[in-house]
Amino acid sequence: MSDEDGYFGESVAARYDESSAGMFTPDAVDPAVDLLARLAGGGRALEFGVGTGRIALPLAGRGVPVHGIDMSRAMTARLSAKPGGDTVGVTIGDFATTRAPGSFAVAYLVFNTINNLTTQDAQVDCFRNAAGHLEPGGCFVVEVGVPELRLLPPGQTAVPFGIGPAEWAFDTYDTATQAMSSHYVTVRDGRAEHSSIPFRYVWPAELDLMARIAGMRLRDRWEGWSGEPFTHESRRHVSVWEKPAD
Numbered sequence: 001m002s003d004e005d006g007y008f009g010e011s012v013a014a015r016y017d018e019s020s021a022g023m024f025t026p027d028a029v030d031p032a033v034d035l036l037a038r039l040a041g042g043g044r045a046l047e048f049g050v051g052t053g054r055i056a057l058p059l060a061g062r063g064v065p066v067h068g069i070d071m072s073r074a075m076t077a078r079l080s081a082k083p084g085g086d087t088v089g090v091t092i093g094d095f096a097t098t099r100a101p102g103s104f105a106v107a108y109l110v111f112n113t114i115n116n117l118t119t120q121d122a123q124v125d126c127f128r129n130a131a132g133h134l135e136p137g138g139c140f141v142v143e144v145g146v147p148e149l150r151l152l153p154p155g156q157t158a159v160p161f162g163i164g165p166a167e168w169a170f171d172t173y174d175t176a177t178q179a180m181s182s183h184y185v186t187v188r189d190g191r192a193e194h195s196s197i198p199f200r201y202v203w204p205a206e207l208d209l210m211a212r213i214a215g216m217r218l219r220d221r222w223e224g225w226s227g228e229p230f231t232h233e234s235r236r237h238v239s240v241w242e243k244p245a246d
C-alpha cells in the first residue's frame, strides 16, 4: 500500500478522473444520481468511498445534502477543490467502521468499492456501519460486479481484461478465500512496471446475508441504475436494502 491514503494516494488521485473518464459521463452518472435522489426523498445522503465526488457532487447539485467518508485525503482534496465541493462534508476514515455525524435517508457505495474491503468481516462491518447511519426506513445501495468466475476454466487463476502493445492488465483469483487482485504491467522505455490492488469478490446472496446480519432486508436488485432486470447473465447489480421503519 502506498501510504495512509490506502491504494488511492496522491499519484492515483492525480489521474483518477481522467483514467475513469468513462464513469464520469452523463450516461454513467445521471441514472445513479436520479435513483439516489429519489431514495433520499428530501433527506440526507451518505457516500462510503466518496473519492473525488463523481456521484456526490451532482447529487448535491440536485439539492440533496451529501456527506462522504473516505480514507484518502488525496482523493477528497480533489472533491473539495471542485465547484460545489464545499457543500459536501467529508469524514476521513475507514467506511467499515467510521461514524459520520447525524443520520441519513440513504447510504450508498458504488463502483465496486465494497470489494476494496478485503475480508468478509470488514464487508459485514460495512453493512453494520451503513445500517447504523440510516434512519428507520432508510436504504443502503451497493453497485458491484457479479464475480466473473465463469471466465475461469478449471486450473486457471488469472483472467486478462486489458491487453495492449505496452500494457497488460489481468485479475487473479483465489476461489478458496474470495481474494482477488487486479494487476497492471506497463512497459516504458523497455522497462516493465507492475502495480496491483487487492480486492475481495462477493456474491449477491452473500451481500443479502450481510444485510440481514445488519438488520436490513433486500428491497430491490437490478442490473443497473435504470431498473434493468437482474438475470443470470447480469455482470453487475445495483442492490437496495432497507432498514425497517420503527
Ligand SMILES: C[S@@+](CC[C@H](N)C(=O)[O-])C[C@H]1O[C@@H](n2cnc3c(N)ncnc32)[C@H](O)[C@@H]1O
Pocket: 005, 006, 008, 048, 049, 050, 051, 052, 053, 054, 055, 069, 070, 071, 072, 075, 093, 094, 095, 096, 110, 111, 113, 116, 117
Ligand atoms: C474506486 S474509488 C470510487 C470513488 C467514487 N465513489 C466514485 O464512484 O468515483 C474508491 C474510493 O474508496 C476509497 N476507499 C477504499 N477503501 C476504503 C475504506 N476501507 N475506507 C474508506 N475509503 C475507502 C478510496 O480512497 C477511493 O476514494
